[in-house]
Amino acid sequence: MEEFPMNFVLPEPLNGNLQQVAAKVISDKRIDRHDAEVLYNEAPLGWLASLADTIRRRINGVNTYYNHNFHIEPTNRCVYNCRFCSYNERNSRTVWDYSPEEIGRLAASAPERITEIHVVGGVAPGRGTDYYAGLLREIRRVRPGVHLKAYSAIEISYMAKIDRISLEETLSRLKEAGLDSIPGGGAEIFAEEIREKICPEKDDAETWLKVHETAHRLGIPTNATMLYGHIEHYSHRTDHLQRLRDLQDRTRGFNAFIPLKFKHANNPMREAGEVSVTEDLRNYAVSRIFLDNIPHLKAYWPMIGRDIAQLSQHFGVDDLDGTIHDSTKIYSEAGAEEKNPSMDETALRSLIAGAGYIPVERDSLYRPLNRSEH
Ligand code: V47
Ligand code: SF4
Numbered sequence: 121m122e123e124f125p126m127n128f129v130l131p132e133p134l135n136g137n138l139q140q141v142a143a144k145v146i147s148d149k150r151i152d153r154h155d156a157e158v159l160y161n162e163a164p165l166g167w168l169a170s171l172a173d174t175i176r177r178r179i180n181g182v183n184t185y186y187n188h189n190f191h192i193e194p195t196n197r198c199v200y201n202c203r204f205c206s207y208n209e210r211n212s213r214t215v216w217d218y219s220p221e222e223i224g225r226l227a228a229s230a231p232e233r234i235t236e237i238h239v240v241g242g243v244a245p246g247r248g249t250d251y252y253a254g255l256l257r258e259i260r261r262v263r264p265g266v267h268l269k270a271y272s273a274i275e276i277s278y279m280a281k282i283d284r285i286s287l288e289e290t291l292s293r294l295k296e297a298g299l300d301s302i303p304g305g306g307a308e309i310f311a312e313e314i315r316e317k318i319c320p321e322k323d324d325a326e327t328w329l330k331v332h333e334t335a336h337r338l339g340i341p342t343n344a345t346m347l348y349g350h351i352e353h354y355s356h357r358t359d360h361l362q363r364l365r366d367l368q369d370r371t372r373g374f375n376a377f378i379p380l381k382f383k384h385a386n387n388p389m390r391e392a393g394e395v396s397v398t399e400d401l402r403n404y405a406v407s408r409i410f411l412d413n414i415p416h417l418k419a420y421w422p423m424i425g426r427d428i429a430q431l432s433q434h435f436g437v438d439d440l441d442g443t444i445h446d447s448t449k450i451y452s453e454a455g456a457e458e459k460n461p462s463m464d465e466t467a468l469r470s471l472i473a474g475a476g477y478i479p480v481e482r483d484s485l486y487r488p489l490n491r492s493e494h
Contacts, residue, residue, distance in 0.1 A: 138162055145171055145409055148178075153358040156410045160354040163405075165398055172405035172436035179415060180438040184477040185486060186468050189269075189442035190230035191238045194218050194255060198242030199278070202308075202319035204350060206386040208242050217244060220258045228262040233465075236442070236484045237263065239270035240305055248282040249290050253297035260298040267484035268298050269343075272305035273331035277323050287334045295340060301484060302335050304343030304378050310363050311356040318350060318389065329367055336373025341485065343376045344414070348403055349395035350382040357403070361410045368413045375486060376416035376439055379403050381424055397428055401435045408436025416486060421463070426471060433475045439482075443468060 134142070141155045151159075159168060195217040198208040209215045218226070227237060237259060252275070256268055271294070280290040291299075309315060310325035332342045346360050368374050381400055384390040408417050418439040421429035429440050444462055463471075465481075472479040481489045 132164075134164075134167070135162065138167075142171060145175065150412060151410060153355075153362055156358045156361065156406050157354050159406045159409065160357070160402065163402070165402060168402060168405045169434050172408040173434055175408050175412070176417070176436045176438050182477050183438060183480045183488075184433055184472040184475075185416070185439045185480050185482040186465075186472070187236055187442040187482050187484065188231070188234045188465070189236040189238055189444060190227070190234045191240075191444060192223060192226055192259075194223055194239065194241040195244050196242045197244040199245050200243060200274070200319065200321045202322060203388045204308075204318055204347065204382055206383070211387050220255055223255055224258040224262050227259045227266075230263070234263075234266060234443075235489070236267040236269055238303060239268065240272050240275070240303055243275055243278045246282060247279065249279045249285070249293050250283075252279055253293055256294065256297040256299055267300045269301045269303050269484060270294075270299055272303060273328045274306035274323055276302070276331050277327050287331055288338070291331075291335055291338050291340060295338060299340065301340060301375070302332070302342040304345035304376070307345045307360070308347045309352050309356050310360045311352070314352050314356050318347075325363065329363060332373065333367060333371055336367075336371035341373055341375050343378060343418075344374050345378045345380050346407075347380045347382055349399065350389060350392045357406075358410070361407060365411055365413060368411075372413070374414045376418045377407060377411050377414045378418040378420055379407055380420065383423070397431075400424060400428060401432060404432050404435040404437055426463070430471050430475050433472065433477050438477075439486075440468065440472065 137158045141151055141158055144151050144155065196207050196209050196212055196215060197217050201208065201210060205211060230237065239255070239259070252271060256270060259268060276290055276294070277287065280287050283290065306322070307328050308319055308322070310328070312324065315322070315324065332344070335342050344364050346357065348357055364374065364377065382389070382392065382394065384392060384394050404417060404419065416439045417437050418441055419429045419432040419437040420441050422444055424432070443465060469479040481491060483489055
């Protein structure tokens with residue numbers, strides 16, 4: 121028999137709670153909120169990684185997806201004042217509000233290879249659907265073939281209020297102007313008691329969910345996010361995941377879930393601090409296991425940095441977003457690792473391959489693109 125070094129301590133055997141949750145996961149049964157909280161509170165990290173990796177391999181094999189995208193943030197003027205926001209005009213060092221022509225010029229300047237433009241900004245006062253549809257038309261005019269993933273549920277619900285029209289009508293007009301899909305922002309944490317502390321003026325969870333449900337009904341796919349690692353507890357995270365899973369059971373319209381780690385620089389919530397890397401990884405893993413009906417789990421690398429993004433692939437992540445080519449300020453203002461995030465394709469592919477996964481360039485609907493240069 122092999123001898124262990126004197127100071128080697130064998131891991132504790134798994135407790136009964138963890139064994140029960142693992143049995144469900146392995147036999148392809150759904151876990152519930154209580155199970156997810158057991159994983160958050162009690163699971164050894166390495167063990168949790170292999171459980172999440174089992175699920176990611178069932179759904180996505182060993183592919184890790186990325187795309188070529190470009191972010192445009194039209195303005196940081198905002199009628200709201202979320203306490204975690206480092207980017208709006210009150211907390212940022214700069215204020216900007218691009219004209220539609222400037223936005224057209226920005227889109228035209230994006231690299232030839234991009235397949236997607238992501239457009240999200242602050243909610244500037246008084247702007248209705250015509251304004252936002254006009255921006256989409258302008259971008260479409262200069263970049264006709266590109267997928268437009270634009271406007272958070274919060275921007276969309278504001279336009280509907282300004283115009284006094286239904287969400288359905290608002291989304292139909294945006295779709296008509298070229299909207300292809302909706303990003304996941306504005307979800308924050310659904311639980312009312314946390315939402316009223318971190319973003320009291322913002323639309324509530326019901327409104328966010330309604331916008332996404334309506335989009336799904338109109339055939340517009342969307343993403344979902346969760347802002348974590350501030351003042352919420354695990355029970356608030358599992359409530360959030362549950363509400364997303366319930367909606368997805370009804371509509372099947374979510375493409376990807378993107379956990380967003382709270383970054384604390386330059387915003388009124390800085391005292392909340394930031395959670396550890398192991399907490400980020402734990403959160404990816406539990407999300408992957410719980411959200412069995414959302415196909416993709418995205419680690420947004422400009423936010424968490426390249427190293428954690430690479431590691432996250434062992435915790436259920438199968439999408440690292442894109443090359444970004446960025447003009448984005450939303451995270452750099454909040455203290456993200458990268459000030460002007462941009463990663464070339466070779467670097468992104470080797471980051472993926474370096475963790476033992478296969479890099480696959482995708483379009484915005486997760487169809488592999490077989491461009492010959494790879
Ligand atoms: O809703 C704001 C978050 C979101 C901070 O769908 C912060 O592909 C951390 O939704 N620390 C907007 N997060 C960005 C977003 C997004 C990003 C990338 C990809 C996709 C996608 C969507 O940014 C906001 C809020 O949750 N945020 N401030 C902060 N201090
Ligand atoms: Fe405005 Fe968005 Fe910042 Fe909230 S997070 S203040 S809605 S820009």
